[in-house]
Amino acid sequence: MVVFPPTTPAELIALILRVITSHTFITIIIFPGFIHLTLVVIFLTWYERKLLARIQLRIGPLYAGGPGGILQPLADGVKLIFKEVMIPYKASKPLFLGIPLMMVFLSALPFAVIPFGQHWVIANIDVGLVFVFAMTSLFPSMILIFAWASNSKYPFLGGLRSLFQQVAYEIPMWISTLSVVLLAGSLNLVDIVKAQEKMWFIVPAFLSFIVFFIAIMAELERLPFDLPEAEPELVAGWYTEASGAIFMLIFMGLYMKLYLMSSLVTVLFLGGWWGPAFLPQPVWFIIKTLIVATFIIIPRGVYPRIRVDMLIKTGWTRLLIIALANIFLTILLINSGLLAAWGI
Amino acid sequence: MVSLVIPSDISFVVLTAVTIIGAIIALQAKELIYGAIALAISFIGIAGFFALLDAPYLAMLQIAIYVGAVVVLILFTIMLVRRERGEEMDKRTDAAEGSMGLWLAGLLALAISGVVALAGTSLPTQAPAASLPVSDLGPALTLQYPVPLIILALLLSAALLGALVLAKVER
Numbered sequence: 001m002v003v004f005p006p007t008t009p010a011e012l013i014a015l016i017l018r019v020i021t022s023h024t025f026i027t028i029i030i031f032p033g034f035i036h037l038t039l040v041v042i043f044l045t046w047y048e049r050k051l052l053a054r055i056q057l058r059i060g061p062l063y064a065g066g067p068g069g070i071l072q073p074l075a076d077g078v079k080l081i082f083k084e085v086m087i088p089y090k091a092s093k094p095l096f097l098g099i100p101l102m103m104v105f106l107s108a109l110p111f112a113v114i115p116f117g118q119h120w121v122i123a124n125i126d127v128g129l130v131f132v133f134a135m136t137s138l139f140p141s142m143i144l145i146f147a148w149a150s151n152s153k154y155p156f157l158g159g160l161r162s163l164f165q166q167v168a169y170e171i172p173m174w175i176s177t178l179s180v181v182l183l184a185g186s187l188n189l190v191d192i193v194k195a196q197e198k199m200w201f202i203v204p205a206f207l208s209f210i211v212f213f214i215a216i217m218a219e220l221e222r223l224p225f226d227l228p229e230a231e232p233e234l235v236a237g238w239y240t241e242a243s244g245a246i247f248m249l250i251f252m253g254l255y256m257k258l259y260l261m262s263s264l265v266t267v268l269f270l271g272g273w274w275g276p277a278f279l280p281q282p283v284w285f286i287i288k289t290l291i292v293a294t295f296i297i298i299p300r301g302v303y304p305r306i307r308v309d310m311l312i313k314t315g316w317t318r319l320l321i322i323a324l325a326n327i328f329l330t331i332l333l334i335n336s337g338l339l340a341a342w343g344i
Numbered sequence: 345m346v347s348l349v350i351p352s353d354i355s356f357v358v359l360t361a362v363t364i365i366g367a368i369i370a371l372q373a374k375e376l377i378y379g380a381i382a383l384a385i386s387f388i389g390i391a392g393f394f395a396l397l398d399a400p401y402l403a404m405l406q407i408a409i410y411v412g413a414v415v416v417l418i419l420f421t422i423m424l425v426r427r428e429r430g431e432e433m434d435k436r437t438d439a440a441e442g443s444m445g446l447w448l449a450g451l452l453a454l455a456i457s458g459v460v461a462l463a464g465t466s467l468p469t470q471a472p473a474a475s476l477p478v479s480d481l482g483p484a485l486t487l488q489y490p491v492p493l494i495i496l497a498l499l500l501s502a503a504l505l506g507a508l509v510l511a512k513v514e515r
Contacts, residue, residue: 092377126478130404137412141384144419148377156423163420187401187478 023119031282032116037108040286041255042073047290048297055301083244088151091241095149099142100246103253106142107260110135114263115190117273117281128189129181132264133174136219139257140166143228143238146250150241158237162228164308165218168315169225173215175323176208179330180268183339193272199342200271204333207326209269211319216261216296218311220254223300227308262292355396363389376422384415401478 006012053060065071113128115121147159184195218225229237275284366386373379387410394403
């Protein structure tokens with residue numbers, strides 16, 4: 001029996017138990033919320049270093065605990081926390097310290113609408129896809145403001161490049177998801193996954209999968225599109241001046257965004273939680289998402305960087321046109337009745 | 345289905361405060377960048393109003409387009425136009441301009457209260473019971489209001505052509 005407000009210790013314990021076993025608390029704090037996200041971000045930093053090392057015939061992290069140095073990210077984290085945060089001369093202090101926090105916040109917030117399973121979603125809202133895009137579209141402005149707040153040349157150049165990049169990729173990215181929305185008939189991410197029970201949308205919307213994948217590579221500043229943080233030209237791009245805990249926050253935000261975009265690919269094109277029944281739904285979701293993340297990471301060890309003008313030309317003359325043409329193709333496919341067997 | 349709305353007057357008051365204070369700071373900030381950030385906060389407040397009115401789709405688009413794109417363009421313009429950091433802005437806003445703004449705001453308030461007074465009891469006092477789903481927006485635009493939609497499209501194309509003409513460089 002749960003009584004509110006509690007009067008005896010037993011009632012207090014009953015209330016606390018009731019709260020921490022409630023679905024809302026578990027989804028927000030444990031899975032798919034805070035603890036799960038932190039663990040995945042820690043894992044992804046190690047995973048990227050190890051994967052790139054293998055591609056380049058190196059060994060990568062090795063000594064810090066466990067198999068393959070899997071505790072290396074923890075060691076890095078401790079090191080970064082104890083380092084001094086250097087604030088550049090005449091930098092804007094509130095923005096310099098506040099923007100990294102906002103970045104973590106903004107990249108964690110969209111996970112509220114990502115369905116990790118039929119019941120493993122924090123907020124099942126009608127406009128989930130638009131919500132994710134609204135939150136991620138704020139990221140370049142955060143980068144630009146942080147770059148400006150650093151009061152330094154290289155971050156500023158990196159911030160401007162980030163803006164050019166946004167102009168190039170954002171419109172193709174939005175338009176390429178429209179064909180998925182047409183196929184599912186909904187902007188709700190849960191409904192989009194439910195519509196893929198018989199066939200994943202990567203098959204009827206293959207072109208838009210290609211466009212979306214290239215666009216999120218640019219969104220995530222992954223090679224070959226890592227112009228804003230180009231190491232040989234701009235030191236470390238827009239976060240050159242970040243140090244210590246600020247640097248750690250920025251990295252957490254970036255890797256959370258990597259996970260976010262990979263899970264969005266899984267939701268939109270790879271059938272979300274659907275899979276053979278011998279594994280639970282969230283496990284299938286995480287496996288698919290990590291595979292997508294692998295394919296996003298691999299080009300960093302393989303490809304060179306492209307120039308700003310090449311990026312903008314690709315975005316506006318190729319990706320946008322393919323995405324627009326794909327909408328008409330999708331409408332034709334839906335009206336032709338070829339997809340009726342898959343319930344579309 | 346989880347609704348985005350917290351049905352309370354407190355959220356309305358907080359949103360109003362955020363929007364108006366953001367707008368005032370956007371006009372008064374000495375550093376233009378802080379002004380742009382305050383403008384973004386003001387836009388987020390307006391998005392909150394849309395969410396409060398049970399129009400989550402509009403709220404999301406308000407954030408994505410106004411905060412995500414328009415404010416970024418403003419920031420871009422501020423940063424690319426060369427000026428000294430922390431330059432004095434006070435010289436431009438003299439007393440006459442300030443009083444002009446006050447007069448305009450007073451006129452607007454008078455007009456709005458006049459409209460409300462004339463409308464009287466015919467104003468709806470309660471929100472419609474069921475909120476409209478997003479999927480009703482498309483049919484409403486294409487079937488109910490096709491002419492405004494076409495005019496809007498023409499206007500946007502004209503704006504695009506104008507931008508192209510302005511940006512054209514003679515070779």
